[in-house]
Amino acid sequence: MPDPFTIAGIEIASRLILGTGGAPSMQVIDETIVASGTAMCTVAMRRADAATGGSIIDVIDRRGVRVLPNTAGCQTAFEAVRTAQLAREALGTDWVKLEVIADERTLLPDPVELLEAAGQLVGLGFTVLPYTNDDPVLARRLQRIGCAAVMPLGSPIGSGLGIQNPHNIELIVSEAEVPVILDAGVGTASDAALAMELGCDGVLLASSVTRAQDPALMAAAMAAAVRAGRLARLAGRIPRRRHAQASSPLEGMAVL
Amino acid sequence: MNLTVNGTPQTLPERMTLAELMVRENAASRGSAAAVDGVVVPRRSWEAFMLSDGSSVEVLTAVQGG
Numbered sequence: 001m002p003d004p005f006t007i008a009g010i011e012i013a014s015r016l017i018l019g020t021g022g023a024p025s026m027q028v029i030d031e032t033i034v035a036s037g038t039a040m041c042t043v044a045m046r047r048a049d050a051a052t053g054g055s056i057i058d059v060i061d062r063r064g065v066r067v068l069p070n071t072a073g074c075q076t077a078f079e080a081v082r083t084a085q086l087a088r089e090a091l092g093t094d095w096v097k098l099e100v101i102a103d104e105r106t107l108l109p110d111p112v113e114l115l116e117a118a119g120q121l122v123g124l125g126f127t128v129l130p131y132t133n134d135d136p137v138l139a140r141r142l143q144r145i146g147c148a149a150v151m152p153l154g155s156p157i158g159s160g161l162g163i164q165n166p167h168n169i170e171l172i173v174s175e176a177e178v179p180v181i182l183d184a185g186v187g188t189a190s191d192a193a194l195a196m197e198l199g200c201d202g203v204l205l206a207s208s209v210t211r212a213q214d215p216a217l218m219a220a221a222m223a224a225a226v227r228a229g230r231l232a233r234l235a236g237r238i239p240r241r242r243h244a245q246a247s248s249p250l251e252g253m254a255v256l
Numbered sequence: 257m258n259l260t261v262n263g264t265p266q267t268l269p270e271r272m273t274l275a276e277l278m279v280r281e282n283a284a285s286r287g288s289a290a291a292v293d294g295v296v297v298p299r300r301s302w303e304a305f306m307l308s309d310g311s312s313v314e315v316l317t318a319v320q321g322g
Binding site: 019020021022023029042043044045046047048049055056057061067069070072082085086087089090091092157158184206207 | 262263264281282283285286287288289290291294296297298299314315316317318319320321322
């Protein structure tokens with residue numbers, strides 16, 4: 001059953017967005033795109049002489065999925081805006097996954113530079129999807145400035161530590177007027193399911209699939225997890241209770 | 257003409273357009289972009305853009321990335 005969502009008026013057919021970083025080969029990326037059923041993949045922009053192993057764009061175009069360039073590695077608003085402009089020229093899309101990191105050790109977003117870059121890019125006509133901290137106040141500010149989605153981290157990029165602060169993700173979701181996409185930190189399928197149970201509109205992940213022992217199999221697991229989490233969210237979970245509550249009737253017990 | 261392309265000094269023929277340089281750098285196809293002296297040059301302007309001595313050109317392309 002298709003379950004699309006909409007970003008900036010564009011319908012995205014799958015709630016699982018796939019990052020392509022970390023895969024051992026283009027063949028593996030191709031297999032994970034197919035196995036995940038994704039409709040959108042991220043790419044980075046790098047010097048042409050550093051590019052090896054064939055064209056990622058050829059793979060993405062062949063599978064008919066949308067490309068979402070990122071500004072990975074940028075540490076200032078200036079660098080991020082320039083990189084987004086280069087990506088727009090390279091790929092013919094004004095969508096950008098905006099990343100402005102504070103340092104290479106934590107890869108955590110720099111909130112001051114991020115907000116500045118987001119404001120500039122919105123002004124330049126970009127559809128901005130910012131990778132942000134799990135900070136409800138920053139998420140609010142990013143929306144207010146015109147971002148088309150907010151993409152809070154579950155935990156640091158590539159850490160596989162899952163969702164460290166589910167309460168903050170819930171709070172961001174409860175206030176959001178744009179799609180919320182959990183981005184970064186997913187380690188395994190249950191993390192992706194939890195993101196959807198918390199009310200996220202989608203999940204963006206890379207390392208957990210591309211660096212899994214069997215990337216295509218993990219891509220299929222992530223697709224199932226996103227679907228399961230989404231259904232559970234729609235179904236409405238039972239409240240947590242301090243004590244047991246019998247599901248079998250207590251009346252009519254035999255006297256033995 | 258002396259240019260710096262992606263940080264590497266290069267000696268190139270006079271009167272070269274950015275479009276010609278992009279072909280030479282194997283970066284003319286979809287997925288590539290260029291900035292000259294820090295300014296992004298739109299693809300539609302590559303043909304008309306004459307490179308000048310001493311310029312620094314960044315040639316970027318889409319690669320795998322999260």
